[in-house]
Amino acid sequence: MTTKIPAPAREWGGRLPVALVFPEEESQALSTLGWQGVYRELTADNGFIVERYFWDRRNNQALSPDSDRRLGIFPLICFSLNFEGDYLRLINMLRAEDLPVRSADRGDWPLIMAGGPIAFLNPFPVLPSLDFVFVGESEDRFAKIALIIRESWLSGQSGPEALKQVSPRPGILIQGQRHKVRKQISYDQANLLPSPVHSSFISSKAVFRDSFLVEINRGCPYGCRFCAAGFIYRPPRSAHLARVKKIIQAAAPRKVGLVGTALTDWPDLKQLLAWLHRKKIKFSLASMRADGLDRTFLEFLRNTGTRTITLAVEGISRTLRTAANKHFDEEKFFTAVENISDLRFNTLKLYFILGLPGENLSDLDELALFLEKLEKARQSGKGGKQKGVDLISISASMFVPKPWTPLQWAPMDSEQSFQEKTSVFKKMCSSYRGLTFKAEKASAARIQGLLSRGDQKVHDLLLLASEYGDSWRKALKTWTGKMEDYVDREFPAETCFAWDIIDIGVDKKYLFQEWKKYNLALMTSPCDHHPCSQCRRCGMDGFLQEQERVDRT
Numbered sequence: 001m002t003t004k005i006p007a008p009a010r011e012w013g014g015r016l017p018v019a020l021v022f023p024e025e026e027s028q029a030l031s032t033l034g035w036q037g038v039y040r041e042l043t044a045d046n047g048f049i050v051e052r053y054f055w056d057r058r059n060n061q062a063l064s065p066d067s068d069r070r071l072g073i074f075p076l077i078c079f080s081l082n083f084e085g086d087y088l089r090l091i092n093m094l095r096a097e098d099l100p101v102r103s104a105d106r107g108d109w110p111l112i113m114a115g116g117p118i119a120f121l122n123p124f125p126v127l128p129s130l131d132f133v134f135v136g137e138s139e140d141r142f143a144k145i146a147l148i149i150r151e152s153w154l155s156g157q158s159g160p161e162a163l164k165q166v167s168p169r170p171g172i173l174i175q176g177q178r179h180k181v182r183k184q185i186s187y188d189q190a191n192l193l194p195s196p197v198h199s200s201f202i203s204s205k206a207v208f209r210d211s212f213l214v215e216i217n218r219g220c221p222y223g224c225r226f227c228a229a230g231f232i233y234r235p236p237r238s239a240h241l242a243r244v245k246k247i248i249q250a251a252a253p254r255k256v257g258l259v260g261t262a263l264t265d266w267p268d269l270k271q272l273l274a275w276l277h278r279k280k281i282k283f284s285l286a287s288m289r290a291d292g293l294d295r296t297f298l299e300f301l302r303n304t305g306t307r308t309i310t311l312a313v314e315g316i317s318r319t320l321r322t323a324a325n326k327h328f329d330e331e332k333f334f335t336a337v338e339n340i341s342d343l344r345f346n347t348l349k350l351y352f353i354l355g356l357p358g359e360n361l362s363d364l365d366e367l368a369l370f371l372e373k374l375e376k377a378r379q380s381g382k383g384g385k386q387k388g389v390d391l392i393s394i395s396a397s398m399f400v401p402k403p404w405t406p407l408q409w410a411p412m413d414s415e416q417s418f419q420e421k422t423s424v425f426k427k428m429c430s431s432y433r434g435l436t437f438k439a440e441k442a443s444a445a446r447i448q449g450l451l452s453r454g455d456q457k458v459h460d461l462l463l464l465a466s467e468y469g470d471s472w473r474k475a476l477k478t479w480t481g482k483m484e485d486y487v488d489r490e491f492p493a494e495t496c497f498a499w500d501i502i503d504i505g506v507d508k509k510y511l512f513q514e515w516k517k518y519n520l521a522l523m524t525s526p527c528d529h530h531p532c533s534q535c536r537r538c539g540m541d542g543f544l545q546e547q548e549r550v551d552r553t
């Protein structure tokens with residue numbers, strides 16, 4: 001059934017109006033870079049009128065800081081999807097605009113599309129609501145797609161005609177597509193990041209208040225087997241120092257936030273921070289590794305305003321960290337804790353994952369020993385002084401299997417088991433002063449797990465949850481699918497996943513080998529900056545050759 005919806009106004013002065021939608025609150029959007037890069041690409045061309053839309057939590061609808069125009073009047077509506085939670089907000093935003101939530105029921109303009117990391121991780125649960133998906137890292141590639149749509153729109157073509165023009169383009173996925181779609185990546189021979197993304201907006205409303213965010217690296221060489229970023233952004237690439245300095249100088253910010261994974265691995269980090277310090281520009285680092293925190297560097301961070309250090313421990317035992325391929329040097333970690341305490345940082349934040357496959361009581365026993373060592377390191381850092389690191393805040397999240405990771409075949413933990421483990425963990429922490437513990441809700445994590453491995457059948461569940469005012473419990477009761485089919489079982493090797501139609505360059509056989517190594521608790525060395533052509537381990541070498549051929553045509 002095609003619903004007649006008011007056609008978007010045609011007369012915009014020969015320009016294409018585009019709504020760029022980040023389905024989360026503005027504070028979160030302003031601290032996320034991908035869509036800001038697309039915003040800059042599109043606004044660089046005067047032929048587009050671009051307005052931003054964020055999620056208005058109070059009214060559960062889209063809200064624009066740029067105008068009071070309704071989202072539904074834009075002929076091109078672009079969603080930036082970054083988290084599984086965005087799926088439901090997308091549906092809610094369309095419903096709030098009286099736009100049919102199934103693209104099949106829309107029949108003409110607007111064209112509604114999505115991009116962002118979720119687009120190349122697994123867009124299938126929300127695909128029935130979309131006319132097309134852009135699978136890849138944008139860097140001007142999406143602007144080319146928008147240009148084609150603009151020509152169609154200005155020449156009076158219908159939405160479906162415009163879609164016909166776009167669907168053969170590289171990186172485009174549409175419903176019912178049978179052929180593979182290659183993820184579009186931005187890459188150069190030297191594994192450098194040609195154009196690091198950075199903030200288009202600096203705001204006191206942002207999660208990273210008043211910070212100018214700049215990307216330092218994309219992807220991660222370590223390949224932790226539960227982490228999608230280590231696989232969907234291969235090969236790992238770093239920005240060029242001179243390029244980063246130029247970007248910061250052009251923005252002249254008072255504070256800079258450096259974005260990336262394992263920033264302490266970037267060889268130019270200390271040079272850049274010293275340069276920022278000389279220019280009296282404050283800075284913050286998104287993520288660090290304990291093995292990159294020697295005494296001198298910690299002193300520099302302490303003397304230049306850093307008060308909180310955040311480290312990821314992940315698995316609660318050595319066995320689980322090995323199985324997860326977490327390159328974690330315990331000795332360097334505890335030495336870092338001693339120095340952090342001795343230098344009297346205010347807070348040490350530690351992140352753990354509970355519920356990894358194969359986790360058992362002996363892992364919890366090992367955790368108890370780990371916490372003892374942690375306290376000992378903190379105390380020895382104090383060295384009899386009154387103060388050390390005041391607060392060690394521990395957060396435990398639940399393992400959620402992610403597409404394109406070696407653990408995409410793995411079952412999730414049950415709600416009951418996770419809750420038992422968190423209460424044991426919490427009890428352990430309560431016996432230490434200044435050690436706090438918090439864990440995420442198992443029910444929310446399992447919904448995330450269902451969405452993360454969902455297929456198009458999950459779209460019906462999203463519609464139900466939206467109708468029931470975001471109640472997953474009610475929706476699951478009515479939905480014809482079964483949650484346990486998506487989260488509670490180990491998938492066999494030959495499983496054909498919905499996202500297999502996307503080619504991110506990493507070979508599925510390589511991922512399955514890594515899953516087997518997980519179960520044997522065997523490590524794999526990092527992919528640190530070999531040219532892929534020499535390494536050939538995960539399949540990226542062949543993919544990059546093909547990308548170069550495509551880029552030449």
Ligand code: SF4
Binds near residue numbers: 527528529
């Ligand atoms: S081919 Fe080797 S260097 Fe390239 S991404 Fe894969 S593992 Fe890393």
